[in-house]
Amino acid sequence: MDTEEILGYLSGRGYILTDHYPSADAVFINTCAFIEEAQQESINTILETASSLGSNKTKIIAAGCLVEVFGKTLLKKIPELDGAIGVHSYRQLDQFMDKLFEGKRALIKHRPSEEYQSIASRILTTPVYNANVKIADGCNNRCHYCMIPAIRGPYRSRAPEDIKREVEELVAGGAKEINLIAQDTTAYGLDQTDWPDLTGLLEEILSIPGNFRIRIMYTYPSRINDGLIELIREENRICKYLDIPIQHCSDEVLIKMGRSYRQQDLENLFRKLRRQIPSLAVRTTVMVGFPGEKGYHFKDLLNFIEKQKFENLGAFIYSSQEKTPAGGYDQKVPARIAQKRYKTLMMRQKKMSRANNKKYLGQRLPILVEGKISGDGAWYYGRTEYQAPEVDGLVFFPASKVLKPGSWVSAFITAAGPYNLMALRPAPVDSMPR
Numbered sequence: 001m002d003t004e005e006i007l008g009y010l011s012g013r014g015y016i017l018t019d020h021y022p023s024a025d026a027v028f029i030n031t032c033a034f035i036e037e038a039q040q041e042s043i044n045t046i047l048e049t050a051s052s053l054g055s056n057k058t059k060i061i062a063a064g065c066l067v068e069v070f071g072k073t074l075l076k077k078i079p080e081l082d083g084a085i086g087v088h089s090y091r092q093l094d095q096f097m098d099k100l101f102e103g104k105r106a107l108i109k110h111r112p113s114e115e116y117q118s119i120a121s122r123i124l125t126t127p128v129y130n131a132n133v134k135i136a137d138g139c140n141n142r143c144h145y146c147m148i149p150a151i152r153g154p155y156r157s158r159a160p161e162d163i164k165r166e167v168e169e170l171v172a173g174g175a176k177e178i179n180l181i182a183q184d185t186t187a188y189g190l191d192q193t194d195w196p197d198l199t200g201l202l203e204e205i206l207s208i209p210g211n212f213r214i215r216i217m218y219t220y221p222s223r224i225n226d227g228l229i230e231l232i233r234e235e236n237r238i239c240k241y242l243d244i245p246i247q248h249c250s251d252e253v254l255i256k257m258g259r260s261y262r263q264q265d266l267e268n269l270f271r272k273l274r275r276q277i278p279s280l281a282v283r284t285t286v287m288v289g290f291p292g293e294k295g296y297h298f299k300d301l302l303n304f305i306e307k308q309k310f311e312n313l314g315a316f317i318y319s320s321q322e323k324t325p326a327g328g329y330d331q332k333v334p335a336r337i338a339q340k341r342y343k344t345l346m347m348r349q350k351k352m353s354r355a356n357n358k359k360y361l362g363q364r365l366p367i368l369v370e371g372k373i374s375g376d377g378a379w380y381y382g383r384t385e386y387q388a389p390e391v392d393g394l395v396f397f398p399a400s401k402v403l404k405p406g407s408w409v410s411a412f413i414t415a416a417g418p419y420n421l422m423a424l425r426p427a428p429v430d431s432m433p434r
Contacts, residue, residue, distance in 0.1 A: 001134045002030060002090070003125060005119050006063065007122070008122045008123045010097075022056060022058070025059065026061060026100065027060050029049060029063065030063045031062055031065055033068065033147060033151060034147060034148070036319040036320070036321075037319065042064075046080065050081075061081070061084065063090075065151045065152075067084045067085060068087055071084070088111060091119050112138065116137055116156040128406065129368065129406030131177070132179045135180050135182050135198075136155060136158055136185070137156050138156050139155055139183040140191075141258075142258055144258035144324060144325040144329075145258075145287070145318060145321070147321050157191050163204075164205060176211065176213070177212065177214075177368060178214050178215070179217055180217060181218060183218065184219075185198055185218050186219045186220045188201055189201065199231050202214065206235060211408075213237050215238075216232075216241070220244075221269055241388065242273070244283070245286075246266055246285070247285065249263045249301050250301065256290065256291070256329070257287075281312065281387075282311055283311065283392065288318065288333075288338055290333070291318070291330065292329065302344070305349065309356060311356045353418045353419060357418070360416060360421060363412070365384045365411065366385065366409075366429075367384055368383050369381075369382040372403070380397055380399050381395065381397075382395055382397075392419070394421075396421070396422050397423040408428070409428050411426035411427070
């Protein structure tokens with residue numbers, strides 16, 4: 001989203017955009033700093049870009065979260081960089097670019113604003129039929145392992161009328177799936193006195209006519225309330241899908257993480273969700289190797305995952321960050337043990353995902369067409385409402401007629417793997433089938 005706004009801002013100021021960076025006057029590298037692996041990947045990308053440019057005079061710019069964390073150190077340690085700009089400073093892009101083209105090395109890093117701010121209309125980097133819509137920035141959860149509050153600032157909801165206007169524009173432009181995103185979507189509106197909560201915002205979006213579906217990402221377990229559950233159950237245009245990162249299930253670990261719920265709360269939530277929305281697909285994210293995680297904590301997590309039978313699950317190994325409370329915790333889990341736990345967990349989930357996917361066999365499901373597989377034959381791929389873009393699997397199917405990305409088909413699921421599905425006899429339809 002930040003990248004798309006930067007592109008929109010620069011384009012609006014007369015800059016010509018290109019994806020052929022050796023011929024560019026300036027290259028922006030939007031960085032991530034959430035975990036050590038992401039930080040290192042960002043740094044590697046900067047160095048690789050500089051190496052590939054050689055003696056080219058292209059300006060190399062680091063943007064985003066890594067700048068918030070390391071600031072001046074980036075320019076000091078990476079002489080290849082010509083400038084760095086943080087996530088709260090994009091409104092100063094004009095001044096920043098002027099300094100660069102005057103031959104100065106520039107760093108701009110401001111504190112977060114008190115209100116949500118957009119800098120420009122976005123230029124989508126995703127296909128037009130699938131678009132993310134950011135409804136808030138920052139986070140107030142203060143999880144002990146997380147850098148996001150320090151990087152992005154406190155939670156700031158985006159004005160509902162701005163969100164609705166953007167969705168209207170996206171739908172008018174051909175969007176068929178709107179993914180609502182934030183660091184915590186379920187906290188929407190809680191920082192304001194007279195704004196709707198997430199349920200109210202969804203109702204506003206649903207008042208927009210059009211052939212599109214809504215997907216809700218990044219929900220916090222303790223803020224999924226009865227009103228939201230009822231709306232998801234009753235509204236056909238809301239995907240029967242929820243992304244609910246739990247991080248862990250052991251009470252001892254959750255307390256050390258600074259999470260506000262306990263294992264019994266999670267069990268009650270998932271029981272209610274499965275009862276009230278039987279077709280719901282749940283995606284979660286968990287962490288292994290958190291300081292103090294013992295073998296019995298990990299076994300508890302494995303048992304919990306097997307019991308809940310999550311349709312989709314992502315996992316990552318704890319990454320220590322100096323400016324977080326957890327960065328100073330003792331009882332570090334050795335890297336080899338954390339890696340072994342990660343592999344064990346993902347192998348276990350792979351078996352469960354395959355079993356979960358088998359429940360779709362024989363069903364005729366709506367599929368949003370995303371593209372055609374290159375090579376011989378007319379094989380296409382797309383996603384059901386139970387699969388989020390980029391993080392979940394796909395549906396593959398043959399078709400005798402040419403299908404356009406962003407169109408809808410209805411097809412029978414005939415085979416199921418741990419991640420992907422296969423379908424036959426797709427029937428093109430004019431609108432989102434149900």
